Amino acid sequence: xxxxxxxxxxxxxxxxxxxxxxxxxxxxxxxxxxxxxxxxxxxxxxxxxxxxxxxxxxxxxxxxxxxxxxxxxxxxxxxxxxxxxxxxxxxxxxxxxxxxxx
Numbered sequence: 001x002x003x004x005x006x007x008x009x010x011x012x013x014x015x016x017x018x019x020x021x022x023x024x025x026x027x028x029x030x031x032x033x034x035x036x037x038x039x040x041x042x043x044x045x046x047x048x049x050x051x052x053x054x055x056x057x058x059x060x061x062x063x064x065x066x067x068x069x070x071x072x073x074x075x076x077x078x079x080x081x082x083x084x085x086x087x088x089x090x091x092x093x094x095x096x097x098x099x100x101x102x
Contacts, residue, residue, distance in 0.1 A: 001053075001087045001088075001090060002016035002017050002018050002050070002087075003017075003018060003019075003049060003050055003087060004016065004017045004018070004019065004020055004022075004023045004047055004048065004049055004050065005017070005023070005047070005048050005050055006023035006024070006026050006027050006045070006046070006047045006048075007045060007046050007047075007048075008026075008027055008030045008039075008045055009037070009039035009040075009044035009045050010030070010034070010037035010038070010039040010040065011030065016050070020047055023047040024047060027040075027045055027047070050087055051086065051087075052084040052085060052086060052087075053084065053085060053086075053087060053090035054082055054083070054084055055082070055083050055084070055085045055089070055090055056080050056081075056082055056083075057080050057081055057082075057083060058078045058079070058080040059079055059080045059081055060072070060078065060079040060080070061077065061078045061079075062076070062077045062078065063077075
């Protein structure tokens with residue numbers, strides 16, 4: 001899992017990278033294509049180390065209940081909590097396990 005995120009303010013885009021060098025190259029590539037943006041000049045671009053990622057953990061599922069007993073809104077097939085975990089503990093499949101209506 002990538003450890004750094006770079007943000008290019010002029011395009012409101014971000015990317016994840018394994019090294020700060022890769023992140024810096026990505027930012028410099030933007031400026032070389034479009035010219036140096038006002039956002040770059042004013043310090044709005046950044047490279048940051050990612051400390052925590054969001055992770056969704058299912059705590060209950062509709063399939064565990066009989067008709068009418070599900071205590072959560074009907075549009076959800078599962079219920080859970082969002083936790084923030086270090087990159088080494090973040091699971092790539094968390095996106096696939098989010099509530100079905102999201």
